[in-house]
Amino acid sequence: MTAQAQEIRASSGMAAAEGRRGGMRAMTPDDIPAVGRLFNRVFRKNDSEPGDDLASYLQTVFFGSPAYAPEVGSVVHESAAGSIDSAILSVPMAFTVHGRPITARLLCAFMADGKAGAAGAARLARSMRAVRQDLCFSDNASPVSADHWAAAGGIVLPIQSLEWQRTFWPLKAMALLASRHFPVMGSRILTGTLGIVDRVLRRMRSSMRPAAQAACLTKTATLDEFLECAGPMLERFALRPVWSQVEFDWFVGVAAMNRSLGTLQCRKVLGEDGRTIGAFLFFGNANDMATVLNVLSEEGREFDVTAAMFARLDAEGYAAAVGMAQPFLMNAISRQRWLSFRHRGYFCLVTRHADLKEAAERNDVYIGGLASESWSRLLTDF
Structure with missing residues (x-):
C-alpha cells in the first residue's frame, strides 16, 4: 500500500471515529452531489446542484474504472463542519514500467472552495508528493498547478504539453474553431461559402x-x-x-x-x-x-x-x-x-520510482489519448 493510501485510510478512520470532524478521505458515491456542486462553483462560477447528467457522469468516470479501488480513486477533504471544501478527482488505470505493473492515476480536476477550502487543498496537494505516488499525472495543468507539481517532486513533459x-481547409477551419465561442461562425451558410474559397486556395497551393x-x-x-x-x-x-x-x-x-x-x-x-x-x-x-x-x-x-x-x-x-x-x-x-x-496545458507527472522518472525524462513513455483527459466531457460539455 502506498504512503498516500495509508494516510487516506487513516484519515477516513479518524473522521469516522471523531464524528466526521473533518479531514482527508477517499471520495464515495454519496459525495457526488457535493462534489458536483463544488465543480460547478469552481469551474463554471455557478453555485448550483449538479444536474442528473453531470452526477451520472461523475459516477461513471470516477467509480466505474476496472482499476478502481478507494485507495487509488478520488480524494476529498471535509471541513470541521463536515462539508466538502476541496477535492481531487482521479481515474486509476493500469500501466507497466519496464515490465512491472503499476496503477497510475489520471488527475482530472483539483477543486477548492475559495479561502474556505485553502487548508484542505494544501493537505490534498501534499498527499500528491512524489514520495507517496507510484504514478500520478495530468495533461492540462495550469502554470500555477505546474509549479505545485514541480514543488512536489514532479516533472513537466514539454512536448506532451x-x-x-x-x-x-484553412478558412473553414478558422470559422469552426471560432464557433466554439461564437456559434454563429459555424453556420452551414458561412462554412459552405468559406469552403468554396478554400477550394480555390487548394488549387493554387497544392501543399494544403x-x-x-x-x-x-x-x-x-x-x-x-x-x-x-x-x-x-x-x-x-x-x-x-x-x-x-x-x-x-x-x-x-x-x-x-x-x-x-x-x-x-x-x-x-x-x-x-x-x-x-x-x-x-x-x-x-x-x-x-x-x-x-x-x-x-x-x-x-x-x-x-x-x-x-x-x-x-x-x-x-x-x-x-x-x-x-x-x-x-x-x-x-x-x-x-x-x-x-x-x-x-502542462503535462505533469509525479512518481516515487527512479526508473520511471528517468524514462519520462528521456521521453521513453507513451501517455496520452485514451490515457489522458482528452476524451473527458468535463472539458467540453458541463
Missing part, C-alpha cells in the same frame, strides 16, 4: 493537400483491431498503458460518451506488403474537425503512418485535425505543411 494542428506514401493503404478498422495493434507497437516504450480488453472497452465506452467531439473511430495503415504498420483513433464530425486521440506505428514507420493519417482525414472532408504531440512522432509530424503547435 503541446497540441499540433494540421489544417486542410497532404499526400500519403503511394505504397500505403488506409482502411476503416474496428476498435478491437486498434487494440490488437497497441500491444506490439507499444512494447518499445518503457512506460505504457496495459489496456487489457476489459479496461480498453471501458475507456472507449466513456470516451464515446463525448458526442460533442463527434463519433469515435479507428483507421489502420497497411504497408506495401499488406501488413498493418500503424493505426489511429480519433473523434470526428462530418465536415468538421478531427480530434486525434492516439497514433500507433511500428518503429521506423512513423513517416508513413502520419502521412497516411493526414491524407485520409483530408480525403474524408475534415477541415483540420488536432492531437497531442508525442516525442516519437515529432519528426514525422513536423514535416507536414500547414502545421502549427500551441500550448495545450
